[in-house]
Amino acid sequence: MRHLINTADFTIDEIKEIFANAAHYKAGDISLSLQNRLIITIFFENSTRTRSSFEVAAKRLGAEVVSLDVSKSSSSKGETLFDTAANLDAMNPDAIIVRHQDAGVPKILSNYVHCPIVNGGDGAHGHPTQALLDLFTIMENFPDPEGKKIAIVGDIKNSRVANSNIELLSRFGLDITLVAPPHFMPRISAYRKTHYIQEVIDDVDIIMSLRTQTERHTNQIYASLKDYASDFCISKTLVGDRDIMIMHPGPVNRNIDIDDALLADPRSKILEQVKNGVFVRMAVLENLICR
C-alpha cells in the first residue's frame, strides 16, 4: 500500500514518470483509468485550489468523488478523527485525500485505513502535491532544473509548501536561497539565507513567494501586513526587466506577497501552477491507485 505523505515518498524516477504522465494528460491524452474507483476528500482546513484540483483530477480520470463536509460530519458530535477515517475506510474507497491543521494527521491516519492516504496539506509540515506541481511548472520552463537558482520568499518557517519544496527542489539540484525576516526564517542551516530580497534579485531564475501564514502565528509579528510588504512584497518595480519566473502556491495576498502589476505580468506563472495541479494530481492518483 502506497501513501503520499511527503515528497520523499516518491523516488526521482517515480516523479519523472508522474511528470511524463501529467504532460500526456495536459496534451489531451486522457483515458478513464480510474473508472469505477471511489475517492473521498476530507478537508478539515479551508481550500480553494487543492480540494477542487483533486476532485477535478479524479473526475477527469472517471472516478466517483465523495467530499465529506467536515462542518456537518459527526466530528461535531465527538467522533474522533480516527473513527471518522475508519468509518470512511469501511466504505471501501480507493484513496482518501486529507487536509488537516495539525502536522502528522495524514501519516497517523494511514495506519487506520486500507487505501492510499494522500496528504492535501498538514499544518506547517507538508503539502507534497503542491511541491510536485511547482516542480512540474518549473520544468516546463527549465527542462533541466539542475543549478537553477530559486529564492523562496516570505513566511518560510510556517509554510508546508516551503517544507515540501525545499526537500523536492534540492533533490532535483535547484540552488535554493531562503529570503525571510528573522521571525519567518526556519532554523535549517543547509541553505543560503538572507533577510533582503535585493541581495539575490540579480542572481535568481525563479522567485517563489509565500503567503504570511497568520493563522499559524501565536502572536502578531508585524504591526500590519503593509509593514511586512514594504520589505518582502515582490513588485514589478523590484523585478524590473529581469527574466525571472514568478511563482506562488496561492492564495495570494495581493500587494502584500506580490503586487497587482506583477501578478498580471506574463512572467507570473501562478495560474499555470493551478492548471498543472490538475494534471499532476491525475498522475499521482493513478500512480497510487493503479500500480
Ligand code: CP
Ligand atoms: N495552494 C493551496 O494549498 O491552496 P488552497 O489552500 O486553496 O488549497
